[in-house]
Amino acid sequence: MILFLNPFTGLAGDMLLGALLDAGASLDAVRRAVALTGLTGWRLDAERVRTGALTATRVRIDVEDDAAERPAAELIAMAARAGLPVADAALTAIAEAEGALHGVAAGSVHLHELGGHDTLIDIVGCAAALRDLGVTRVHCAPLPLGSGTVRTRHGVLPVPAPATLALLKGARVRSGAAGEAVTPTGAALLHAAGAVYGPVYGAVPEMELRATGYGAGTRELPDRPNVTVAMLGSPTAAPDHQVVLSTNLDDVTGEVLGHVIERALAAGAADAWTTPAVMKKGRPAQVLHVLAPVELAGRLQELVLAETGSLGLRRSVVEKVALPRHFETVRLYGQDVRMKHGPWGVKPEHDDLARLAQVTGKPLRELAREAFDAL
Structure with a gap:
């Protein structure tokens, strides 16, 4: 399945998880995956809420231990128990980004704001939801980057947070409203899932739409719903483009035409045929047509010109529709x-x-x- 994300107001781990659940992912499957990590003292629920003019799904995480700090290696080891490559890659990416920013090895990184229950639940939960939905490709519209500042254990930092920017290398971004629109957790999940970014806002890949989900953030915005939109679809077959080679012939015998058609088909033409025509000065003629796969069009063009002696031909790109058989x-x-x-x-x-x-x-x-x- 293909997942297309429209980060309408931004993207955070909880917003992505809410959108995936809203699109049909199993909450029980998510809970089971989180439980495999060995994390204790947590409860995960999903509720329908109204945000702006829309209803959406918001995840709610209740914890007994509100500590927000852990070594990154500990979180990575816990996530590994769930057997979800996307979760492993996301947490590893966070550790590497934080390590590069603070000048320490990734294995020695101590996570402050990102070291709590929420980070592990969001990342493992999203990875489990992606697996439950059968997602194999992730596409994303350009991400809105917020502005301003955020207070952390390292002091006041600019928005987007440095870790977020490091994780978004290669992503397509755009300007957004004030505040933190994309979190490090959201950026890490996109990085781990190998997200492909559309060249323009809202560039949806060709697919057969199956489900839509809206994941709500915690902030209330005065003029719009605070949501990430998830669209789930199945791949559609790529159009079969082929080339039609056509040339008018009034001085070629029927035997030669038959020979050319046989040679063209033997050389890989999808089809070859003639149609009668009347050329200038009333001369009777035949139009030779050769339907060629794009990669063989050049070779078949040379064959037609050499065998018929024609001084030119026409090339038209067509879309071939083949019914199942x-x-x-x-x-x-x-x-x-x-x-x-x-x-x-x-x-x-x-x-x-x-x-x-x-x-x-x-x-x-x-x-x-x-x-x-x-x-």
């Missing part, structure tokens, strides 16, 4: 005959009937009827 085999007179089934009917393969007609001496039409009767 499958084959079933029937036995007639000791020979296999393939029956091609499509959405709107079934027919025997001509080559199989022709081979059988040569063996039995029976007419093709009669053999075709017998093939249908044998289904």
Whole structure:
């Protein structure tokens, strides 16, 4: 499944978790994953709330131990028990970012604001929700970066927080309202999930939309809902673009045309055919068409020009639509005959009937009827 995130007012770990739960992730699956870490003294719930003009899901974490500090290595070891690669990668990324900022090894980082229950629950919970939803690709609209300052154990720091900026390397960002719009936890989860960022605001990847979720933040904004929007969809097949090569021919024999068509098909053309035409001065002619996969268009173009002696041709890019089909085999007179089934009917393969007609001496039409009767 594809997950597209629209960080309408920003992105935090709890907002992402709320959006994933709202889109259909199992709260029980999330709780089970967090329990595997060995964390104690916590309770995780989800509630429907109104934020601005929208209703959304907000996660609520209640803890008995409100300590917000832990060594990063301890959090990483606890997350590893849940067996969620996204959680492991997110916490490792936080440790590496904090270590680089403070000039210590990642394994020696002591997390202050990010060392509490909330960080572990948000990260492990989001990783579990992504797994429960079957998400394999994450796309995200450009992230709104807030402004101002935030007070930490290291003193007053600018917004976005330095750890957030370090974790957002390579991300697409835009200006946002005052305050902290993207948290280090949210940035780490996007980093760990390998998020791909659209070139413009709201650039949704092509997909079949399956579910939508809204995750609410804790702040109340005066003029808009404070939400992260999650859209879940299944991949759609990429368009099959091919090239049609066309050339008008009034001085080529039927034998040569047949030869060119055979050679083009043998060289990988998807199809080849002719249509009658009348050229200038009333001359009768044939238009040769070759349907070529894009990667073979150059080679087939040279083949057509060399074999026909034409001084030029036209190239058109088209989108090929192929309906699903499958084959079933029937036995007639000791020979296999393939029956091609499509959405709107079934027919025997001509080559199989022709081979059988040569063996039995029976007419093709009669053999075709017998093939249908044998289904």
